[in-house]
Each structure stands twice: as C-alpha cells, then as structure tokens.
Amino acid sequence: MAEHTIKAFDEEIDKLRGLIAEMGGRAEAAIENAMLALQRQDKSLAAEVVANDKRIDAIEAEVEKLVIQVIALRAPMANDLRDVIAALKIVSVVERIGDYAKNIAKRVPLVATNQRTLEPVSLLPSMGQVAAEMVHDALNAFAARDADLALAVIERDTVVDDFYNSVFRSLVTYMVENPKTISECAHLLFVAKNIERIGDHATNVAEMVYYAATGQTAPERERGGSQQPQES
Amino acid sequence: MMHEQTTLTPAIETKMTARDVKVFYGEKQAIKGVSIDVDMDNVTAFIGPSGCGKSTFLRTLNRMNDTVASARVEGAITLDGEDIYASGMDVVQLRARVGMVFQKPNPFPKSIYENIAYGPRIHGLAHGKADLDVIVEKSLRRAGLWDEVKERLHDSGTALSGGQQQRLCIGRAIAVEPEVILMDEPCSALDPIATAKIEELIHELRGRYAIVIVTHNMQQAARVSQRTAFFHLGELVEYGVTSDIFTNPRQERTKDYITGRYG
Numbered sequence: 001m002a003e004h005t006i007k008a009f010d011e012e013i014d015k016l017r018g019l020i021a022e023m024g025g026r027a028e029a030a031i032e033n034a035m036l037a038l039q040r041q042d043k044s045l046a047a048e049v050v051a052n053d054k055r056i057d058a059i060e061a062e063v064e065k066l067v068i069q070v071i072a073l074r075a076p077m078a079n080d081l082r083d084v085i086a087a088l089k090i091v092s093v094v095e096r097i098g099d100y101a102k103n104i105a106k107r108v109p110l111v112a113t114n115q116r117t118l119e120p121v122s123l124l125p126s127m128g129q130v131a132a133e134m135v136h137d138a139l140n141a142f143a144a145r146d147a148d149l150a151l152a153v154i155e156r157d158t159v160v161d162d163f164y165n166s167v168f169r170s171l172v173t174y175m176v177e178n179p180k181t182i183s184e185c186a187h188l189l190f191v192a193k194n195i196e197r198i199g200d201h202a203t204n205v206a207e208m209v210y211y212a213a214t215g216q217t218a219p220e221r222e223r224g225g226s227q228q229p230q231e232s
Numbered sequence: 233m234m235h236e237q238t239t240l241t242p243a244i245e246t247k248m249t250a251r252d253v254k255v256f257y258g259e260k261q262a263i264k265g266v267s268i269d270v271d272m273d274n275v276t277a278f279i280g281p282s283g284c285g286k287s288t289f290l291r292t293l294n295r296m297n298d299t300v301a302s303a304r305v306e307g308a309i310t311l312d313g314e315d316i317y318a319s320g321m322d323v324v325q326l327r328a329r330v331g332m333v334f335q336k337p338n339p340f341p342k343s344i345y346e347n348i349a350y351g352p353r354i355h356g357l358a359h360g361k362a363d364l365d366v367i368v369e370k371s372l373r374r375a376g377l378w379d380e381v382k383e384r385l386h387d388s389g390t391a392l393s394g395g396q397q398q399r400l401c402i403g404r405a406i407a408v409e410p411e412v413i414l415m416d417e418p419c420s421a422l423d424p425i426a427t428a429k430i431e432e433l434i435h436e437l438r439g440r441y442a443i444v445i446v447t448h449n450m451q452q453a454a455r456v457s458q459r460t461a462f463f464h465l466g467e468l469v470e471y472g473v474t475s476d477i478f479t480n481p482r483q484e485r486t487k488d489y490i491t492g493r494y495g
Contacts (some may be wrong), residue, residue, distance in 0.1 A: 002493040052368045075451060077478050152488065215480030 009074050015086050016066055017143055020094075024057040024139030026052065028132050031102035031198060035128035037108045038191065039121070049105035056098035063091040079212070086212035090142060093201045093208075097135060100194040100201075107187045123170065124191060127163035131186050131195045132158065134202035138209060147213040153206035154218060160199030167192040224229075245272040247412055247442035248293060248330075253307035255288050255297060255466075255474050262288045263308070264466040265287040270412070275434060275443045277457035277474065279450055281494055282357020284463040286446050290414050293444065294330035311412070328355055331405035335417040337397030339389030339404070344381050347389040347400055348372060351408040369406055374440075375403030376433045402433060406441075413437070419452065431456050450490055454478050462486045 004010050030049050037046035067088045070076060076084050134153050141149035168189065175185045210218040255263035263265040263285045270276050270293075275478040288297065295316060297303040309316050316326055328351070339347050348368045349358070358364040368385070372378040377399045381392070386427070389400050398418055405413055415434075419427040434443060434456045447453050453460050454474060461471040470477065470486040482485045488494050 004495065006491045006492060074492075077450070077492075078481050078487050080491045081479060099421055 005050050006074070009070075009076075009080075012066065012070050012074070013080070013083070014132045016063060016070070016074065016084065018091060019059050019063050019066070020087055021125060021139065021143055023056055023063070023094050024135060025099045025144075026056050026059070027101065028136045028139075030056070030098055030105075030137065031128055031132040031195075034101045034104040034108070034130075035125050037105055039125055041108065041111075044109035045108050046105040050102050053102040054096050056095060060091045060095040063087060079215070082212040085206045086142065089208050090205050091141075093205050094135075094139070097198050097201050100198050104191050106193050107191055111187050120185075121188065123163060123167050124188070124195070127160060127167065127192065127195050130163065131198040131202065134160070134199055135205070138202045138205040141206060141208045142212070145213040147210050150206040150209040151218065152215065153204050154210070156218065157199050157203040160196055164192055164196040236412065247312065249270050249308075249310050250289075250292070251288065251308045253292055253309060254306065255285070255292060256302075256304045256306075257300070258302040262466055263292070266463075266468045268461060268468060268471055270444055271459075272460035273439055274437050275311055275445060275456055276459040276461065278444065278446045278461050278463060279448075279453045279455035279489075280463035280469075281489065282448075284295070285466040286461075286463040287416055289463065289468075290416055290444060291357050291444050293412070294327050294332060295321075296327075296332065297314045298313070298323060328408040329410055330412040330414060330461050331408065331410035333398070333401050333405055333413065333415045333418045337394055337401050339392070339397050339400050341388065341390055343386045343391050344372075344392070344400060345385040347404050348407045351404060355408050357408065371403040371407040372400075374406050374430060374437065375399045376436070377403055393426070395422050395429055398422060398426070399433065402430075402437075406437075410441060412442040412444065416450060417446055419450065427452070433457060450478075462489060 004013075030052060034043055034049045036042065037049065068086050070084050074080075134156055137149055137156075138153045141153065142144070171185050171189050171192070175182050178185075207218045210216070246269045247435060249268070251267050253263055253266045254261060266285075266289055278290060280286045286476075291297045292305050292309060293316075294339060295305075297305060311326070311329065315321070316330075340350065342350070345368055347408075348371050349364045352358045352364065352367045358367055372381060377396060380396060381387075387398065392400060398421075402413070402418075419430050422430065431452065434445065437443060445453070445456060447456075457474045459471065460474045460477040462469045462477065462481075462483070464485050469481045470481060472482070477486065477491060481490060
C-alpha cells in the first residue's frame with residue numbers, strides 16, 4: 001500500500017501493527033505453554049504463563065492509547081479508520097484470550113496432584129494446538145490484511161467446537177466410571193471450555209480482520225453443530 | 233463510468249442533472265465527461281485535489297464559466313429538467329435560481345441591509361419598503377445572522393467579521409429565493425468557530441435548497457454532506473453516500489486521496 005504523505009502517520013500505524021503482532025505472538029505462546037504445562041504437569045512453566053500475561057495486558061493498554069492518539073491527531077479515513085478501529089477491538093479480544101490461557105495455567109497445579117494420566121487429556125493438546133493456530137493465523141491475517149486467511153480461521157472454529165464436544169463427552173464418561181477423578185476432570189472441563197472460548201475469540205478477531213480488510217462484514221458462517229455439547 | 237457502480241439511495245427529488253459534461257479552457261480539457269445528479273434533500277460535497285476540476289464543474293451548474301472567454305462547455309445540464317445551456321435561458325435569472333457563495337466573503341461595500349435587499353429589488357421580488365424589510369429579516373434569520381446584526385442593519389457589510397460576512401453572503405444568496413446554492417470553499421478563509429457556524433447553517437438550510445459544496449477540507453465534506461463526489465484529473469471518480477465514501481470507498485484513487493496517500 002502506498003505511503004501516507006505524512007510519514008509520521010505511517011510510523012504510528014507500523015507501531016500499532018508491531019504491538020499487535022507482539023501481543024498475538026505472546027497470546028499464542030501462552031496457549032501453547034499452558035497446554036504444555038498441563039501435559040507435563042509443569043508447575044513452573046504454568047507460573048511463567050501466569051506471569052507473562054501482564055505483558056499482554058500492558059500491550060492492550062499501550063494500543064488503546066496509541067489508537068486514541070491516532071484518531072485524535074490523524075483523523076484516519078477509510079481503510080486506515082477500519083484498521084485502527086479493528087486494532088482497538090482486536091487487542092481487547094486478544095487480552096481475553098491471554099486470560100483464558102492464564103486460567104488454564106492456573107489449573108495446572110490442581111490437576112497435577114494426580115499422578116495418573118487422565119485418558120481424556122490426550123485430546124486436549126491437539127485441541128489447544130488448533131486454537132493457538134487460529135489465534136496465530138487471525139493475527140497474521142490482520143498484519144497482511146488477508147481476508148482469505150481470516151475466512152479460513154472463521155471456518156476452522158467448528159474444528160475446535162467438535163473437539164470440545166468430544167472432550168466433554170469423554171470426560172463425563174470418565175467421571176461416571178472413575179468418580180474419584182471428578183475434581184480433576186472438572187478442571188479439565190474448564191480447560192476444554194477455555195480453549196473452546198479461545199477458538200470463538202480467534203474467530204471474532206478474524207471477523208474484525210475481514211471487515212478491516214474488505215469493508216464488508218464476513219459472510220455468515222455455517223454452524224455445523226450446537227456449541228453446547230449434547231447430553232451423552 | 234465507474235461512479236455508476238456506486239449504489240445511491242434514491243433521491244427524493246432530483247434538482248439538477250449533468251450528463252457527459254465536458255469543459256475546455258481553450259485546447260485544455262478540464263472536465264472529461266461528468267454525469268451526476270444533485271438532489272433537493274441531500275447536501276452534495278465535491279472533493280478532490282487542486283486542479284481536479286471540482287470548482288470548474290461547480291461553475292458549470294450556474295454558467296459561471298460563461299464569464300471565462302476561453303471556456304467551452306459540452307454535454308447537458310438541467311435544472312428541473314430544463315436545459316440551462318439552451319439558447320433561450322436567461323442567465324441572470326438562472327443565477328438567481330442557482331445562487332453561489334464564494335471562497336472569500338465578498339459583501340458589497342454597502343450596508344448590511346442593502347447587501348440583502350439588492351438582489352430582491354433588481355429581481356422585482358419586493359414591492360415597497362415593507363416587503364423588503366420582511367425579506368431582509370427573513371434572509372438574515374435563515375443565514376443565522378439576524379440576532380447579531382439586527383441593531384445595526386445600516387452599518388457597512390464589510391465591517392462584519394469574516395464569518396459574519398460569509399453568512400451575509402449566504403443571506404444575500406437566499407434573499408432571491410434560489411432553488412440551488414453552490415458553495416465554493418465557503419469556509420476556507422474562516423476560523424474554526426466561524427466554520428462551525430457555516431456548517432450548522434448548511435445543515436439548517438438542507439432540504440429547503442439543493443446545496444452543493446466544494447471543499448478542500450475532507451472532514452468538512454464528511455460533516456456537512458450526505459453525498460460526496462470525488463474528482464480527479466477532470467473525472468468524477470466516485471460518487472456515493474458520504475459515510476460510504478469515508479469508510480469504504482470503492483475506487484483506489486478515492487481511497488488514496490481520503491486517507492492522505494495522494495502523491
């Protein structure tokens with residue numbers, strides 16, 4: 001895209017994009033590390049995820065400040081306006097994504113007390129992986145103004161939803177068969193729910209990216225199944 | 233033409249139409265086939281970089297280009313369906329119906345009262361002093377100037393502040409009961425407060441007159457108009473609903489211009 005006549009405007013937009021890229025990278029890492037900590041029952045890695053969330057929050061505040069400054073001083077128009085508004089909305093969503101990852105990390109010590117590996121846990125890393133990739137791709141789509149990549153993210157949300165339904169069913173089944181594990185399993189249900197929410201938020205980001213890139217709202221996506229798991 | 237792809241909400245009452253209008257200054261073509269409709273109910277803004285032809289085109293709408301010896305206009309422009317370039321058209325009468333406000337306030341070096349009364353008097357719109365008094369008050373009220381000048385109607389119009397002078401010029405245009413008011417950068421010589429008053433005035437006059445405003449200030453176009461036309465190199469690049477033009481322009485050239493990427 002051509003540069004602005006006023007160079008400082010471009011510098012501010014670049015800074016905004018840089019901050020959002022960093023935030024996205026940190027949120028993605030938070031999800032991956034939280035899932036890794038859960039798998040390995042690694043409490044110190046989990047603690048690191050919790051601690052690192054502060055930086056994500058700080059970036060959100062920094063982006064908000066910068067967006068307000070850009071709107072006040074540059075009066076952005078058209079795609080620039082859509083970009084900065086998207087940036088403002090995206091950071092608040094990514095901040096939530098960071099919170100979900102942090103919440104997963106906080107549950108690590110609570111499920112790590114049990115030395116046995118719970119069978120339903122086996123699905124969670126793959127589910128987490130898909131959600132982390134959605135976050136990654138949604139923010140890449142923003143950086144590249146790539147509407148097609150954003151659409152691909154939106155479509156992938158059903159994968160996470162399907163995972164969630166499977167994990168939910170297998171956890172419920174597992175709890176029925178192993179009532180002593182109910183406490184751990186309940187935490188794992190929350191973990192699964194958190195990942196499912198991350199998928200939804202990544203989808204929201206992708207929708208914002210689509211609008212920013214094209215000026216059109218993203219086409220209504222097909223909702224394959226219900227978001228709520230069926231009673232099994 | 234590109235602009236015909238833009239979806240416009242249907243105008244309730246089309247006041248003026250231009251079809252394939254071309255303007256030449258000698259050999260040089262300043263306007264390259266512009267077609268546009270101006271309606272009664274929306275303020276239309278013309279934007280574009282210097283030299284894009286927006287002012288030239290504005291001036292075709294009340295034949296101000298007739299005063300430029302080298303200027304030649306082709307195409308069709310109508311006011312209420314009537315060809316304004318037809319041989320029988322009375323240009324003086326046309327300019328009363330299609331009034332104009334200029335960049336620099338240009339009141340006559342006469343009293344405030346006379347500035348308003350002059351037009352109605354020569355156009356035979358008033359019979360006697362009482363009639364004129366009514367027209368002067370009504371026009372100054374519509375121009376949002378009455379309360380500021382009612383105690384000193386016989387002071388010179390040029391003694392007013394720049395913003396007041398511009399509102400006096402708008403009042404002068406209104407006094408002859410025009411149907412269309414053309415404004416050529418009416419606020420470019422005014423401070424922000426005076427500008428805001430003119431913009432508020434434009435808002436109040438909307439619907440009563442068809443209003444076309446040429447402005448370099450894109451924020452102003454965004455604030456006062458419901459339709460925006462972007463001109464570039466003598467072409468009408470895009471014409472559409474103002475909020476669409478400023479949030480989601482269809483044409484690359486429009487986008488580059490309004491986002492400040494114009495080379």
